Amino acid sequence: MPTKLPPVDVLLVGFGWTAAILGEELAQAGLEVLALERGQFRDTVPDFAMPQIQDELRYAVRHEMFQEPARQTITFRNNHAQTALPMRRLGSFNPGTGVGGAGVHWNGQHWRFLPNDFRQRSHVEERYGADFIPEGMTIQDWGVTYEELEPHFDRFEYLCGTSGVAGNLNGEITAQGNPFEGPRSRDYPNPPLERSLGTLLFDKAAREAGFHPFPAPASNTSRPYRNPLGVQMGKCTYCGYCEWFGCANYSKSTPQTTILPVLLNRSNFSLRTNCNVTRIKLDRSGKRATGAIYVDSSGEEHEQPADLVILSAYATHNVHLLLLSGIGEVYDPKTRSGTLGRNYAYQMVSGVDVFVEENLNPFMGAGALGQAIDDFNGDNFDHGPHGFIGGAYVALWTTGGRPILQHQLPQGTPEWGSAWKQAMAENYLRSASLSVHGSVMSYNDAHLDLDPTYRDAYGDPLMRLTFDFHDNERRMSRFVTARAEEIARAMRPRSYTVNQRQGPYSIVPYQTTHNTGGAVMGDDPSTSVVNRYLQHWDVPNLFVMGACVFPQNAGYNPTGTVGALTYWAAEAIKTRYLKNPGPLVDA
Amino acid sequence: MVPALTRRPGADGHFTDAERAFVDAATARIIPTDDTGAGAREAGVTQFIESQLAGDFGDAARWYMQGPFKDGTDEQGYQLPLTPAQLYSAAIRAVDQHCRDFFGGRVFADLDAEEQDEVLRGLEAGEPELGDVDSRSFFKMLRANTVEGFLSDPMYGGNQGFVGWRLIGFPGPRYDYTRFIGRHGEPFPLPPVGILGRDGFI
Numbered sequence: 001m002p003t004k005l006p007p008v009d010v011l012l013v014g015f016g017w018t019a020a021i022l023g024e025e026l027a028q029a030g031l032e033v034l035a036l037e038r039g040q041f042r043d044t045v046p047d048f049a050m051p052q053i054q055d056e057l058r059y060a061v062r063h064e065m066f067q068e069p070a071r072q073t074i075t076f077r078n079n080h081a082q083t084a085l086p087m088r089r090l091g092s093f094n095p096g097t098g099v100g101g102a103g104v105h106w107n108g109q110h111w112r113f114l115p116n117d118f119r120q121r122s123h124v125e126e127r128y129g130a131d132f133i134p135e136g137m138t139i140q141d142w143g144v145t146y147e148e149l150e151p152h153f154d155r156f157e158y159l160c161g162t163s164g165v166a167g168n169l170n171g172e173i174t175a176q177g178n179p180f181e182g183p184r185s186r187d188y189p190n191p192p193l194e195r196s197l198g199t200l201l202f203d204k205a206a207r208e209a210g211f212h213p214f215p216a217p218a219s220n221t222s223r224p225y226r227n228p229l230g231v232q233m234g235k236c237t238y239c240g241y242c243e244w245f246g247c248a249n250y251s252k253s254t255p256q257t258t259i260l261p262v263l264l265n266r267s268n269f270s271l272r273t274n275c276n277v278t279r280i281k282l283d284r285s286g287k288r289a290t291g292a293i294y295v296d297s298s299g300e301e302h303e304q305p306a307d308l309v310i311l312s313a314y315a316t317h318n319v320h321l322l323l324l325s326g327i328g329e330v331y332d333p334k335t336r337s338g339t340l341g342r343n344y345a346y347q348m349v350s351g352v353d354v355f356v357e358e359n360l361n362p363f364m365g366a367g368a369l370g371q372a373i374d375d376f377n378g379d380n381f382d383h384g385p386h387g388f389i390g391g392a393y394v395a396l397w398t399t400g401g402r403p404i405l406q407h408q409l410p411q412g413t414p415e416w417g418s419a420w421k422q423a424m425a426e427n428y429l430r431s432a433s434l435s436v437h438g439s440v441m442s443y444n445d446a447h448l449d450l451d452p453t454y455r456d457a458y459g460d461p462l463m464r465l466t467f468d469f470h471d472n473e474r475r476m477s478r479f480v481t482a483r484a485e486e487i488a489r490a491m492r493p494r495s496y497t498v499n500q501r502q503g504p505y506s507i508v509p510y511q512t513t514h515n516t517g518g519a520v521m522g523d524d525p526s527t528s529v530v531n532r533y534l535q536h537w538d539v540p541n542l543f544v545m546g547a548c549v550f551p552q553n554a555g556y557n558p559t560g561t562v563g564a565l566t567y568w569a570a571e572a573i574k575t576r577y578l579k580n581p582g583p584l585v586d587a
Numbered sequence: 588m589v590p591a592l593t594r595r596p597g598a599d600g601h602f603t604d605a606e607r608a609f610v611d612a613a614t615a616r617i618i619p620t621d622d623t624g625a626g627a628r629e630a631g632v633t634q635f636i637e638s639q640l641a642g643d644f645g646d647a648a649r650w651y652m653q654g655p656f657k658d659g660t661d662e663q664g665y666q667l668p669l670t671p672a673q674l675y676s677a678a679i680r681a682v683d684q685h686c687r688d689f690f691g692g693r694v695f696a697d698l699d700a701e702e703q704d705e706v707l708r709g710l711e712a713g714e715p716e717l718g719d720v721d722s723r724s725f726f727k728m729l730r731a732n733t734v735e736g737f738l739s740d741p742m743y744g745g746n747q748g749f750v751g752w753r754l755i756g757f758p759g760p761r762y763d764y765t766r767f768i769g770r771h772g773e774p775f776p777l778p779p780v781g782i783l784g785r786d787g788f789i
């Protein structure tokens with residue numbers, strides 16, 4: 001029997017980006033808040049200190065900061081005819097573990113989704129007709145609009161000190177920013193980062209090709225910044241060890257550099273690390289969460305009661321915990337009934353490598369130092385003639401030039417031997433990559449459930465992922481990759497290589513840690529797990545954060561939108577739920 | 588998390604003499620010493636791989652190693668029941684046996700460079716069948732570890748004298764490029780430095 005501990009007002013499961021935001025919002029409101037984090041405590045000093053943090057082998061190759069598959073992983077298959085097998089070592093995505101979550105080792109590419117993205121189905125039907133949506137595609141509206149989220153996007157950017165330049169200020173299109181973005185109520189808190197030579201070459205070439213390049217929004221601070229919580233950040237030094245590492249310089253926006261100095265000092269907030277939550281507990285009615293069960297580092301089980309339970313354990317883990325706890329009806333792809341695990345989606349990435357004459361010094365950079373075009377993202381262009389839904393941004397990022405994993409070699413270069421060595425010597429300083437970062441719609445055959453065979457270190461079933469790319473995404477990707485090729489050509493490189501997305505989705509090469517869906521939000525409880533305030537339809541004192549609530553995935557990195565949704569939910573909890581605990585939307 | 592060296596005492600005793608000879612010979616073909624300069628041998632790649640295999644990586648300490656083990660699709664990734672250390676020793680034994688059978692009793696390390704390349708190309712393409720050991724998986728791992736040893740920080744035993752970084756023009760991990768980020772196209776003026784400093788090797 002687990003030992004039962006004294007109750008708290010709010011229990012946060014996991015302590016990464018979304019939990020830090022909610023922890024501060026709810027502790028500020030006077031509630032007693034407790035966060036349970038499976039990983040260790042870590043902070044800028046000593047854990048991300050120079051120079052030990054700049055160790056490509058240890059962190060990027062051997063994955064020291066990420067989830068250990070030995071403890072927990074997923075099983076994967078492309079389709080229902082296959083048997084899912086465990087992801088034995090990390091590949092396609094790198095979930096975080098430890099205080100700050102993946103927020104510690106993200107790049108800081110900080111985007112807002114487009115206004116139309118939140119009305120995905122309605123928008124497509126209105127502009128192209130319902131027949132435009134292919135058989136099997138299960139896209140839907142989010143139940144929340146861009147206009148409703150705008151103040152929350154803004155709050156998250158000001159928390160982070162995001163560096164960028166507005167493209168649409170209250171409806172006015174500006175010269176330097178992204179003309180396709182939704183209207184923003186004020187400019188970014190900080191100007192863009194300094195440009196690398198690669199981004200300038202991209203800018204010039206993209207203009208020549210007739211597109212609208214702009215400095216990509218970066219949660220790497222371009223100048224010293226004090227955020228609204230009074231936390232001070234330093235100017236980024238372009239060290240080039242952002243993503244997959246921690247920042248030693250208080251310049252990448254993370255829970256540690258933007259919230260924790262305030263939150264950890266609050267007497268009504270507490271944090272327990274090395275505590276792995278294994279179940280959310282419900283009362284007999286099944287309509288009320290009573291708390292969570294967790295296992296501490298000595299293997300002992302505890303029951304932590306709470307009035308309000310918030311899943312903030314990252315998209316995939318939130319869904320896994322709902323599955324393990326038996327909360328909600330599991331989606332069945334045969335009958336199309338059930339909502340839990342439904343509409344899993346991901347990111348469709350491809351690229352063009354360019355080999356230029358210029359010395360680009362790729363090792364000077366920052367996780368979100370990039371130049372992008374948004375001309376072919378979302379519905380920023382007429383899809384009518386193309387017959388697919390969705391889009392992608394094209395960007396040249398100068399994130400760093402870590403030699404083992406961050407080098408490009410021209411097509412046809414052998415993998416080893418003198419020719420490989422020669423090509424490394426010729427191209428390391430003089431190459432860059434244009435990335436095509438695309439949307440993935442949701443489909444009735446892409447979903448999450450529990451694996452019948454494999455178990456984690458706690459003896460619980462692993463979560464099973466069934467996923468492959470569909471024709472719609474392949475066509476989208478081919479189309480936008482061809483636009484990237486136009487830019488590459490206009491850069492007048494020595495040579496370039498087009499890396500089209502080919503073959504089935506693979507769990508092996510790293511793509512992005514942008515897993516979405518499985519516990520999606522919406523207005524209709526028969527097609528969503530949580531309502532528009534991220535409140536569980538069946539269990540009103542349970543809220544679910546993270547990208548698992550996305551009904552499908554847009555062509556951007558998710559965290560700007562994840563952060564905005566978190567602030568949006570926090571506001572609903574503070575201003576409405578606490579006054580009258582119960583469903584915020586009638587089912 | 589405190590700084591840790593993965594180069595452990597005793598690491599040098601991980602390989603048998605035959606294994607060390609194989610790795611030394613194979614990595615010297617994967618990154619040869621040639622006109623472009625120093626290769627895997629000068630970089631100390633064998634020493635790097637040996638200490639990696641003696642540590643957590645060799646033990647697959649972070650990997651999910653619970654059964655049942657089944658063959659999967661390429662998209663499902665590594666499914667062998669072997670840790671990297673086990674894969675190396677099983678594969679080396681099998682490759683040396685294969686060489687003895689086909690090259691008049693000589694093991695891999697005793698072949699000439701052309702013959703060695705031929706064997707490596709075979710492994711890369713999944714030939715020969717090495718019993719329980721998948722030759723493609725082994726080659727992939729050997730090739731990846733060789734590149735790691737050539738291009739990782741010298742404190743791990745490879746990239747000695749920064750030979751890998753010098754070849755490509757990487758100046759090592761540095762804290763502050765504020766004064767340089769705007770000097771577009773200029774060569775970076777300072778010589779490589781490692782996590783442990785300029786000598787970079789302990």
Ligand SMILES: Cc1cc2nc3c(=O)[nH]c(=O)nc-3n(C[C@H](O)[C@H](O)[C@H](O)COP(=O)(O)OP(=O)(O)OC[C@H]3O[C@@H](n4cnc5c(N)ncnc54)[C@H](O)[C@@H]3O)c2cc1C
Nearest residue numbers: 014016017018038097101102103107108109277313557559
């Ligand atoms: C290498 C990398 C680069 C990225 N770059 C970008 C980018 O540039 N732009 C962008 O928008 N997004 C990026 N992301 C994604 C971004 O990091 C996530 O969207 C964001 O961190 C999600 O916040 P979260 O709170 O949902 O999860 P996290 O921040 O990951 O926090 C979840 C926490 O919950 C803990 N936890 C999980 N399960 C349990 C359990 N059972 N019990 C207790 N605790 C648990 C985890 O240990 C973790 O600390 C990147 C991710 C990675 C890995």
Ligand code: SF4
Nearest residue numbers: 236237239242247252
């Ligand atoms: S590039 Fe800038 S933000 Fe990124 S880790 Fe280095 S100093 Fe920090």
